[in-house]
Amino acid sequence: MDVALFSEKQKKVTIKMRILALLAILLSMPLNWLSPNRIEKIFTRITKNKPLASEKEVLEIRDAVCTVSRRCRSQEGCLRRSIAVVVAAWLKRRSASWNTGFALEPFRAHAWVEVKGIPIGEPDEISLYTKVISVLAHSEEKPGKIKSEPKKAQEDKGKLDHPKTNLRELFALANGDKLELFLVIILGIICACLTLFQPNLVADLVQQYSSGFVVNSTLILLMIVIAVSMILTTIQYYLLQKIGEGVVFEARSSLISHLLKLPIIEYDKRSVGDLISRVSGDTSRLRMALIQGTIAFTSGSFIVVGAAIGLALKDMVLFLTALFCVCLAFIGIFLMSNLIQKSSFRVQQELGKLSGMIERDLHAIRTIRSTNATSTEENKIKLQAEYLRNLGIRLAKIQSIMTPISNMSLQICGLIVLGFGGYRVSIGSMSLADLIAFALLLFIMIGPLSQIFGAFSWVGESLGAFSRIKELLVLDLETSKDNNPAITSYPKSSNEGGMVVFHKVNFGYNKLDFGTDIISQNDNLILKEIDLNAEFGKRTAIVGSSGAGKSTILQLIERFYDPDSGHIYVNGKDCRSYSREDLRKLITYVEQNAPIIAGSLRENLLLGNPTVTEEKCYNVLKEVNLSYLIERSPEKLDMIIGESGTTLSGGERQRLAMARSLLSDAEIVLLDELTSNLDSLNEIGMKKAIDKMRENKTVIVVAHRLSTIVDSDMIYVLEHGRIIGSGSHNELLEKVPLYRKLAKEQFLDKVI
Numbered sequence: 001m002d003v004a005l006f007s008e009k010q011k012k013v014t015i016k017m018r019i020l021a022l023l024a025i026l027l028s029m030p031l032n033w034l035s036p037n038r039i040e041k042i043f044t045r046i047t048k049n050k051p052l053a054s055e056k057e058v059l060e061i062r063d064a065v066c067t068v069s070r071r072c073r074s075q076e077g078c079l080r081r082s083i084a085v086v087v088a089a090w091l092k093r094r095s096a097s098w099n100t101g102f103a104l105e106p107f108r109a110h111a112w113v114e115v116k117g118i119p120i121g122e123p124d125e126i127s128l129y130t131k132v133i134s135v136l137a138h139s140e141e142k143p144g145k146i147k148s149e150p151k152k153a154q155e156d157k158g159k160l161d162h163p164k165t166n167l168r169e170l171f172a173l174a175n176g177d178k179l180e181l182f183l184v185i186i187l188g189i190i191c192a193c194l195t196l197f198q199p200n201l202v203a204d205l206v207q208q209y210s211s212g213f214v215v216n217s218t219l220i221l222l223m224i225v226i227a228v229s230m231i232l233t234t235i236q237y238y239l240l241q242k243i244g245e246g247v248v249f250e251a252r253s254s255l256i257s258h259l260l261k262l263p264i265i266e267y268d269k270r271s272v273g274d275l276i277s278r279v280s281g282d283t284s285r286l287r288m289a290l291i292q293g294t295i296a297f298t299s300g301s302f303i304v305v306g307a308a309i310g311l312a313l314k315d316m317v318l319f320l321t322a323l324f325c326v327c328l329a330f331i332g333i334f335l336m337s338n339l340i341q342k343s344s345f346r347v348q349q350e351l352g353k354l355s356g357m358i359e360r361d362l363h364a365i366r367t368i369r370s371t372n373a374t375s376t377e378e379n380k381i382k383l384q385a386e387y388l389r390n391l392g393i394r395l396a397k398i399q400s401i402m403t404p405i406s407n408m409s410l411q412i413c414g415l416i417v418l419g420f421g422g423y424r425v426s427i428g429s430m431s432l433a434d435l436i437a438f439a440l441l442l443f444i445m446i447g448p449l450s451q452i453f454g455a456f457s458w459v460g461e462s463l464g465a466f467s468r469i470k471e472l473l474v475l476d477l478e479t480s481k482d483n484n485p486a487i488t489s490y491p492k493s494s495n496e497g498g499m500v501v502f503h504k505v506n507f508g509y510n511k512l513d514f515g516t517d518i519i520s521q522n523d524n525l526i527l528k529e530i531d532l533n534a535e536f537g538k539r540t541a542i543v544g545s546s547g548a549g550k551s552t553i554l555q556l557i558e559r560f561y562d563p564d565s566g567h568i569y570v571n572g573k574d575c576r577s578y579s580r581e582d583l584r585k586l587i588t589y590v591e592q593n594a595p596i597i598a599g600s601l602r603e604n605l606l607l608g609n610p611t612v613t614e615e616k617c618y619n620v621l622k623e624v625n626l627s628y629l630i631e632r633s634p635e636k637l638d639m640i641i642g643e644s645g646t647t648l649s650g651g652e653r654q655r656l657a658m659a660r661s662l663l664s665d666a667e668i669v670l671l672d673e674l675t676s677n678l679d680s681l682n683e684i685g686m687k688k689a690i691d692k693m694r695e696n697k698t699v700i701v702v703a704h705r706l707s708t709i710v711d712s713d714m715i716y717v718l719e720h721g722r723i724i725g726s727g728s729h730n731e732l733l734e735k736v737p738l739y740r741k742l743a744k745e746q747f748l749d750k751v752i
């Protein structure tokens with residue numbers, strides 16, 4: 001039987017990929033005869049130091065392998081297939097994790113490939129397999145480990161694991177300004193020629209002035225050369241600044257579009273402050289590398305080469321001595337620039353952490369003040385700032401060693417040349433005019449040379465910042481896991497019927513323990529074997545103690561995360577067969593704490609509903625009892641509601657969030673703790689609005705306050721990630737002790 005997930009039918013496999021796959025199958029043939037342990041050893045060796053392949057790349061390779069080999073396409077060919085995929089990835093200088101494992105009842109063994117713990121092109125059933133061998137690709141780590149790693153180990157990791165970048169990649173960002181960049185290089189070359197021409201003119205002048213000063217053509221030519229050179233340099237600098245701004249813009253826009261589209265789990269791992277510092281601070285650093293690097297390595301190197309030829313022609317021995325000194329300095333500085341890149345990466349990384357800490361504290365400033373934690377927090381931040389200062393000093397040390405080394409070596413060069421030149425003038429084997437021309441050439445060469453040396457420092461620092469930018473840019477976008485072709489072939493759920501159906505859903509936030517140990521995997525699950533059916537035109541409520549997993553259920557419906565196993569059906573289709581964008585068009589979601597975006601009332605209402613009329617806005621504000629806000633403000637809908645809605649009360653924020661979801665056409669309404677901050681009158685108003693909604697929608701409500709959900713059509717009770725009962729209020733009072741207890745605490749333990 002062909003593997004169900006083979007997506008060749010959906011995608012075209014290119015000739016290049018077919019050749020690669022064929023080569024990989026041929027190369028991997030001997031491995032099929034080896035024991036898994038031997039294969040493990042070989043793969044551990046070959047995947048070492050190779051960057052991790054993306055899921056898309058591995059899926060493409062897998063498709064190609066399945067296309068060229070029928071044996072690899074069959075279920076029984078899993079070993080052959082998985083080995084060929086890893087070998088093909090290796091041929092592309094990439095790595096992926098190779099795994100073997102087994103499942104019980106009925107017993108079956110399997111081999112498959114993973115990227116970042118996600119099995120590629122495998123059915124959900126794979127989560128039931130216990131891994132026996134797992135060759136982790138070099139760049140994959142277990143977040144479980146990262147969490148428990150001491151700071152020192154994390155620091156060491158930071159030292160080694162930043163993505164490699166180079167100037168070519170940096171300059172690729174200036175692709176849109178290719179013409180200007182070309183012009184800059186041409187201008188640089190012209191300026192270099194003009195600069196190199198000057199010493200000859202000066203030498204001519206010295207000779208001509210031995211008989212007295214006159215304004216002659218040589219002097220006028222020299223003036224013109226200097227003036228033109230100045231004008232061209234100005235234009236060159238302006239163009240470079242412009243290209244620099246373009247590069248910063250390019251990096252920022254790719255970062256911004258990437259940042260807003262990452263899988264939600266990536267935001268869980270990072271602090272907002274760190275992400276902001278990458279967009280603002282790190283991108284700015286690219287400009288200097290571009291400007292200094294271009295000037296130094298184009299016109300600078302041209303002047304150096306031209307001047308060197310001039311020097312060599314004038315006195316070869318002297319020139320070779322100078323060249324030797326310069327080469328020695330150059331090697332030292334080149335090595336140090338690598339150190340600078342690494343140090344700069346770490347400085348930026350720690351700066352990101354500092355921004356994250358400040359951002360976190362400013363967000364919770366009221367809590368910090370009220371708990372008298374100001375000085376504790378201040379100390380924590382200062383400690384981080386101090387650590388950053390130490391890293392900065394370390395970076396400064398390397399940079400400051402670089403400057404004297406380059407200056408000193410250049411000065412030594414100058415001294416040798418001048419001393420030796422003076423000697424040659426004194427013995428009459430060189431004219432004074434030649435020595436002046438020689439010294440001028442040297443002088444002209446020293447400027448660009450120190451610029452080139454200095455540029456190594458700038459470039460190193462910028463490449464460090466670029467690594468941090470690249471670190472985010474290499475992450476897969478949320479949409480890259482959309483429309484998994486494997487998903488469409490899943491059987492439909494037996495209890496299908498509702499608009500939203502959960503069928504045996506298991507989910508844990510920490511994916512990395514996946515399959516390594518089935519017991520700890522179960523411990524890790526936040527939702528276990530969830531079966532839930534929310535019907536159209538009905539209100540379904542989820543209740544349970546704090547941390548039971550209620551909000552997680554809503555987040556899975558939104559596909560912020562995908563279940564580890566089981567299926568979620570929306571409108572009869574597995575939610576993974578929709579693109580996330582299409583799925584979210586069907587849903588309106590009011591998060592817990594009802595976040596509000598900084599801006600006007602109008603912006604908040606139109607978020608996701610851009611075509612809604614003003615009249616409709618006024619009507620919904622009335623419906624949620626917020627009309628008084630626009631009545632008391634002369635700006636009406638344009639009244640500003642401050643950062644995160646801080647100028648609104650908690651209850652007002654919840655009602656505004658509800659107003660936004662009332663304006664939406666979506667058929668599925670998810671409301672998480674919408675009434676937690678409301679007084680009883682507003683709660684009744686909100687209940688009425690929800691009741692009206694359910695007439696033509698599927699409403700799923702998460703609530704602690706049972707008063708808001710007792711009359712729901714269906715109530716699910718959740719405890720420690722499991723549904724322990726479902727039914728109407730009266731049925732649950734009778735059969736579910738936890739619900740009875742919750743109801744009793746809220747004086748709602750009467751049958752209604």
Ligand SMILES: Nc1ncnc2c1ncn2[C@@H]1O[C@H](COP(=O)(O)OP(=O)(O)OP(=O)(O)O)[C@@H](O)[C@H]1O
Pocket residue numbers: 268509510526544545546547548549550551552553592
């Ligand atoms: N992004 C996340 N990463 C890791 N763990 C998380 C994440 N979000 C929630 N959790 C954990 O998952 C569990 C369930 O959280 P969830 O927010 O779904 O609970 P809840 O039932 O809605 O709780 P509450 O009623 O207090 O809002 C909690 O133990 C929580 O710590």
